Amino acid sequence: MLHPLNEGINRSLPTLLKTVILTTTMGQFPLTLSRFIAQEQATHAGATGELARLLAQVGLVGKLIAQDLRCAGLIDILGTTGGINVQGETVKKLDEIANETFLKAFHESGLVCAVASEEMENPVLFPERWPQAQYMLLFDPLDGSSNTDCNMPLGAIFSLVKFEREDRMPTDDDLVHKGTEQVAAGYLLFGSSTMLVYTVGQGVHGFTLEPGIGEYLLSHKQIRIPARGKVYSVNEGNNHKWTAGTKKYVDDLKNTDKARGKPYSVRYSGCLVADVHRILLGGGIYLYPGELDKPEGKLRLLYEANPLAWVVEQAGGKASTGTMRILDVEAKRLHQRVPLIIGSADDVRDAEEFIQSRR
Numbered sequence: 001m002l003h004p005l006n007e008g009i010n011r012s013l014p015t016l017l018k019t020v021i022l023t024t025t026m027g028q029f030p031l032t033l034s035r036f037i038a039q040e041q042a043t044h045a046g047a048t049g050e051l052a053r054l055l056a057q058v059g060l061v062g063k064l065i066a067q068d069l070r071c072a073g074l075i076d077i078l079g080t081t082g083g084i085n086v087q088g089e090t091v092k093k094l095d096e097i098a099n100e101t102f103l104k105a106f107h108e109s110g111l112v113c114a115v116a117s118e119e120m121e122n123p124v125l126f127p128e129r130w131p132q133a134q135y136m137l138l139f140d141p142l143d144g145s146s147n148t149d150c151n152m153p154l155g156a157i158f159s160l161v162k163f164e165r166e167d168r169m170p171t172d173d174d175l176v177h178k179g180t181e182q183v184a185a186g187y188l189l190f191g192s193s194t195m196l197v198y199t200v201g202q203g204v205h206g207f208t209l210e211p212g213i214g215e216y217l218l219s220h221k222q223i224r225i226p227a228r229g230k231v232y233s234v235n236e237g238n239n240h241k242w243t244a245g246t247k248k249y250v251d252d253l254k255n256t257d258k259a260r261g262k263p264y265s266v267r268y269s270g271c272l273v274a275d276v277h278r279i280l281l282g283g284g285i286y287l288y289p290g291e292l293d294k295p296e297g298k299l300r301l302l303y304e305a306n307p308l309a310w311v312v313e314q315a316g317g318k319a320s321t322g323t324m325r326i327l328d329v330e331a332k333r334l335h336q337r338v339p340l341i342i343g344s345a346d347d348v349r350d351a352e353e354f355i356q357s358r359r
């Protein structure tokens with residue numbers, strides 16, 4: 001829910017003046033990310049403030065990547081590196097830059113003892129940080145890579161889990177965990193504005209970066225996803241690869257059925273984060289389903305599906321493989337893939353019924 005006063009502010013006014021007006025008219029200073037988290041943490045006995053610092057570090061990474069993206073076409077960081085990553089995908093220069101930014105920022109934080117990324121075959125362990133550092137970070141440094149060179153929306157996805165063992169250092173396998181073990185998760189959206197959206201298990205909040213003051217300000221508190229939407233997000237070009245159930249479900253969305261709000265409109269940006277963000281605010285469903293020759297689909301469980309599933313569930317939505325809850329999927333490999341059906345609870349339930357041939 002946007003603060004009603006935002007609409008009234010004269011667009012041409014300098015940003016800082018806008019903020020001052022916001023302050024005086026909102027009756028309180030706009031809530032910064034760090035202030036909001038501190039307030040939230042104060043209500044939880046035993047909170048150490050470490051999660052607050054970790055989320056602030058995600059925010060810092062967001063500012064640095066946003067800065068690169070804003071002038072990407074001017075500073076020779078478009079195009080590819082010529083390398084192929086562990087996913088078998090061509091590596092974009094921006095993928096590498098974003099990956100390095102996360103690595104440096106979280107090594108610097110002193111709060112994580114291990115990290116794993118979509119862009120790196122193996123995790124990176126920080127032995128010098130253990131055992132003080134009790135967190136491990138998994139991330140997709142730049143989501144929507146096919147959008148990098150055409151100024152389309154991009155994102156980054158993060159998932160934090162705890163490593164509290166004092167008897168030994170973390171190993172690569174310790175990063176492979178079920179979605180229900182996450183302690184914080186969320187994403188950065190690099191759209192017309194830069195946003196940080198996260199959950200620590202007490203609902204979902206969205207912050208918008210105010211570039212004039214370089215602060216994330218609370219713009220979407222306690223986001224609730226509508227039970228049903230009017231949009232669906234899927235790469236229809238893959239239709240021939242889908243199971244009969246998936247085809248039947250997507251076809252049903254295109255039927256004229258006013259009573260059930262159909263047909264739905266298709267919205268597919270090529271960026272999972274952007275499509276899920278739209279659905280989080282307005283309802284609907286995103287699908288990257290299993291395929292006949294690739295039943296596990298394309299998206300990665302640990303640093304794409306799990307964090308977004310927790311965010312959407314915390315907002316009242318649902319995330320499924322088509323046959324089971326994403327957060328209950330047994331994690332076996334770091335770069336494990338999983339079909340992802342995510343969004344409004346009623347829409348995901350419908351999809352599951354078709355995919356399981358119950359409709």
Ligand code: FBP
Nearest residue numbers: 142143144145146235270271272273
């Ligand atoms: P990346 O993290 O490598 O970008 O892959 C994920 C993704 O780009 C999603 O953001 C997007 O929804 C999907 O893959 C697009 O895949 P396709 O081009 O096969 O539709």
